[in-house]
Amino acid sequence: MQNNNRITKAEGLRLFKKADILELGRMSDEIRNRLHPECIVTFIVDRNINYTNVCINRCLFCAFWRDENDPEAYILRKDELFSKTEETIQLGGTQILIQGGLNPKLNLDYYTNLLKELKSRFDINVHGFSPPEICYIADRSDLTIRETLKILKDAGLDSIPGGGAEILSDRVKEVISPRKIKSGRWLKVMEEAHKLGMKTTATMMFGSIEEAGDIIEHLTAVRNLQDKTGGFTAFIPWSFQPGNTALAKGSNPPLPPFTKGGSGGIYKLHPATAVEYLRILALSRIYLDNIKNIQASWVTQGLKLAQVALRFGANDFGSTMIEENVVASTGVRYKVSKEDIINAIKHTGFKPAQRNTYYEIIRYF
Numbered sequence: 001m002q003n004n005n006r007i008t009k010a011e012g013l014r015l016f017k018k019a020d021i022l023e024l025g026r027m028s029d030e031i032r033n034r035l036h037p038e039c040i041v042t043f044i045v046d047r048n049i050n051y052t053n054v055c056i057n058r059c060l061f062c063a064f065w066r067d068e069n070d071p072e073a074y075i076l077r078k079d080e081l082f083s084k085t086e087e088t089i090q091l092g093g094t095q096i097l098i099q100g101g102l103n104p105k106l107n108l109d110y111y112t113n114l115l116k117e118l119k120s121r122f123d124i125n126v127h128g129f130s131p132p133e134i135c136y137i138a139d140r141s142d143l144t145i146r147e148t149l150k151i152l153k154d155a156g157l158d159s160i161p162g163g164g165a166e167i168l169s170d171r172v173k174e175v176i177s178p179r180k181i182k183s184g185r186w187l188k189v190m191e192e193a194h195k196l197g198m199k200t201t202a203t204m205m206f207g208s209i210e211e212a213g214d215i216i217e218h219l220t221a222v223r224n225l226q227d228k229t230g231g232f233t234a235f236i237p238w239s240f241q242p243g244n245t246a247l248a249k250g251s252n253p254p255l256p257p258f259t260k261g262g263s264g265g266i267y268k269l270h271p272a273t274a275v276e277y278l279r280i281l282a283l284s285r286i287y288l289d290n291i292k293n294i295q296a297s298w299v300t301q302g303l304k305l306a307q308v309a310l311r312f313g314a315n316d317f318g319s320t321m322i323e324e325n326v327v328a329s330t331g332v333r334y335k336v337s338k339e340d341i342i343n344a345i346k347h348t349g350f351k352p353a354q355r356n357t358y359y360e361i362i363r364y365f
């Protein structure tokens with residue numbers, strides 16, 4: 001689905017910085033309408049299951065992680081994980097999204113046994129383990145990324161979420177997540193997964209310290225890989241939520257010496273406004289001419305702005321999120337039911353439909 005009139009980096013930058021917001025909306029809505037002329041807006045019924053919050057990466061933008069000895073540290077018991085999966089199926093869910101921190105107590109066997117047990121008990125798509133988790137498992141097991149993915153796939157892993165990308169610009173990563181894998185490894189995991197026939201999503205977290213050029217760098221990297229593999233089902237841009245994060249507080253853990261959090265620091269945090277969110281969403285729709293689906297993020301923007309997003313390039317409402325913990329740990333928690341999502345889509349004039357992981361429609365509403 002690549003467009004011959006593909007926009008260049010320079011054009012993307014110009015659009016991002018200079019274009020009128022309503023003009024961006026019109027352009028992205030036209031593309032959305034060309035790709036999805038049936039005026040359907042999809043969503044998936046699923047649940048995020050975070051199997052552990054212990055994480056050695058301690059990213060500065062993340063409020064979810066805990067140290068191993070923290071009283072709030074946990075590894076989810078398997079029976080809890082299974083009952084959450086059971087409940088998801090009872091609520092009409094077709095997917096569980098399993099993600100967690102990089103916990104030194106968990107080894108490759110933990111992951112493969114978990115996947116095998118899940119698949120033997122339930123008929124559900126397991127969308128799990130974003131690239132930082134895959135790399136951590138690979139490094140600790142002395143395996144290549146490809147070998148690790150193959151083992152996890154054979155154990156039952158179906159598809160991979162695009163988390164952990166944040167901004168695919170190492171300049172930014174060095175500040176907001178210095179211990180996390182760099183852009184090259186994130187892209188490598190996705191490329192190898194696609195080559196093994198696994199579908200993945202791509203995400204982008206903006207609104208921290210990045211500049212416009214970093215956003216273009218991110219979109220270009222995703223577009224180039226999609227040209228090569230075609231394995232991304234969707235792109236999900238969402239904005240950094242500063243609540244309870246070290247990046248906003250400038251404390252615990254200490255920031256690297258070249259940065260300083262809070263006000264008066266060397267870098268400047270600029271959390272995205274609603275208009276900036278819409279600009280980036282529209283730009284993503286225009287720039288990523290080879291990715292069919294763009295998700296609106298009601299989890300970070302709320303249902304009302306997610307409705308507006310449907311006229312700024314988005315054609316998918318993401319997940320009903322029976323459970324969500326990572327964004328909620330920043331203090332941002334929108335209470336939204338499946339019916340709320342269906343009504344929100346209907347009120348914008350689109351037809352709501354439940355889909356599966358692969359964007360196949362299961363049911364219209």
Ligand code: SF4
Pocket residue numbers: 055056057058059062063064065100101102132177180
């Ligand atoms: S964003 Fe992920 S890798 Fe970073 S600290 Fe949080 S859980 Fe760990």
